[in-house]
Amino acid sequence: MKIDGTAFRSLWLDETDHWSLRIIDQTKLPWALEMPRLATLDEVAHAISAMLVRGAPLIGATAAYGVAIAMRADPSDHALQHAITTLAATRPTAINLRWALQRMQGVLQDHPKPERAETAYAEAAAICDEDVATNRAIGKHGLALIKSRATAGKRVNILTHCNAGWIATVDWGTALAPIYMAHDAGIDVHVYVDETRPRNQGASLTAWELGKHGVKHTVIVDNAGGHLMQRGAIDMVIVGTDRVTNAGDVCNKIGTYLKALAARDNGIPFYVALPSSTIDWTIADGLTDIPIEERAATEVTTMTGRALDGSIATIRIVPKDSPAANPAFDVTPARLVSGLITERGICAADAASLAAMFPEYRTQEAA
Numbered sequence: 001m002k003i004d005g006t007a008f009r010s011l012w013l014d015e016t017d018h019w020s021l022r023i024i025d026q027t028k029l030p031w032a033l034e035m036p037r038l039a040t041l042d043e044v045a046h047a048i049s050a051m052l053v054r055g056a057p058l059i060g061a062t063a064a065y066g067v068a069i070a071m072r073a074d075p076s077d078h079a080l081q082h083a084i085t086t087l088a089a090t091r092p093t094a095i096n097l098r099w100a101l102q103r104m105q106g107v108l109q110d111h112p113k114p115e116r117a118e119t120a121y122a123e124a125a126a127i128c129d130e131d132v133a134t135n136r137a138i139g140k141h142g143l144a145l146i147k148s149r150a151t152a153g154k155r156v157n158i159l160t161h162c163n164a165g166w167i168a169t170v171d172w173g174t175a176l177a178p179i180y181m182a183h184d185a186g187i188d189v190h191v192y193v194d195e196t197r198p199r200n201q202g203a204s205l206t207a208w209e210l211g212k213h214g215v216k217h218t219v220i221v222d223n224a225g226g227h228l229m230q231r232g233a234i235d236m237v238i239v240g241t242d243r244v245t246n247a248g249d250v251c252n253k254i255g256t257y258l259k260a261l262a263a264r265d266n267g268i269p270f271y272v273a274l275p276s277s278t279i280d281w282t283i284a285d286g287l288t289d290i291p292i293e294e295r296a297a298t299e300v301t302t303m304t305g306r307a308l309d310g311s312i313a314t315i316r317i318v319p320k321d322s323p324a325a326n327p328a329f330d331v332t333p334a335r336l337v338s339g340l341i342t343e344r345g346i347c348a349a350d351a352a353s354l355a356a357m358f359p360e361y362r363t364q365e366a367a
């Protein structure tokens with residue numbers, strides 16, 4: 001995607017030191033565009049756990065380069081296992097992290113040590129290029145859904161939750177890819193952007209992305225979505241996901257389940273956009289088998305933003321002695337999902353449809 005006319009991916013190898021990684025620090029958006037360099041395994045691990053980079057596919061791609069950076073420092077078996085273990089521990093919910101690390105380990109574990117670094121960088125680059133192509137395909141399949149609702153030039157109003165845009169992936173995004181393509185095709189599309197407390201990925205990231213691309217949008221508080229659906233203001237919902245089970249249960253940012261319930265109650269289609277790397281073929285029941293990340297209470301009790309004097313400030317919004325809980329994801333049962341927008345097409349959220357669309361992945365036993 002472009003930022004003020006310049007083409008960007010969410011991560012890239014440093015222009016001078018080709019072994020280190022450059023990222024967009026998403027904790028600084030939309031106030032500042034900072035692109036720090038990650039040169040060590042620990043710097044990559046911190047960038048993922050502290051959400052400088054976030055979004056399931058981007059977490060996986062960044063971790064893949066984390067393995068490559070580790071291999072350049074030390075290509076030993078011990079260093080490879082340490083890198084895999086360190087990166088796997090950064091965030092528990094997005095399956096793309098495990099998928100990418102298993103892929104890197106599979107390529108490297110029996111590979112000659114002197115060639116491990118070069119091979120690791122090549123595999124990480126392949127993961128990134130595949131992600132861009134996959135998301136472009138998701139966009140095209142999702143575009144058809146939006147087109148079907150743009151009858152007679154009618155504006156299509158779409159609600160999305162959190163950020164599943166190009167900065168949650170290597171490029172294009174998942175839930176936002178169809179929206180970008182609809183906008184570029186001249187369809188009158190408007191997006192209601194859930195702010196997405198407590199990290200405000202919608203207010204800070206989705207709004208920033210859509211604004212940079214010229215897509216009409218309105219930021220709303222998380223609790224307004226149901227009200228807008230009841231009053232006919234929403235034509236469809238498209239969200240991203242961090243993990244889908246082999247039976248179609250969807251794990252996504254906290255609050256997604258409530259939007260799915262409101263959509264079902266109002267007869268509004270609820271779509272989930274995802275690459276097949278986000279499907280966990282080893283589990284069926286999302287409620288019992290997907291680990292839900294519990295993040296720091298301070299993400300709930302404080303807020304960070306730009307003060308009116310232009311400075312970046314963090315303020316407390318909860319009494320000092322009040323405890324806070326911060327589950328970062330929830331699970332939407334497959335029965336509430338209208339369809340899964342994948343790189344191979346629209347798939348019903350059920351085991352048979354997923355197995356038919358991805359026959360090579362047959363349901364697997366948990367590792």
Ligand SMILES: CSC[C@H]1O[C@H](OP(=O)(O)O)[C@H](O)[C@@H]1O
Nearest residue numbers: 054055056162164168240241253
């Ligand atoms: C394209 S995956 C986007 C997915 O990841 C986000 O989680 P986080 O911001 O915590 O990494 C959110 O659940 C999005 O839907």
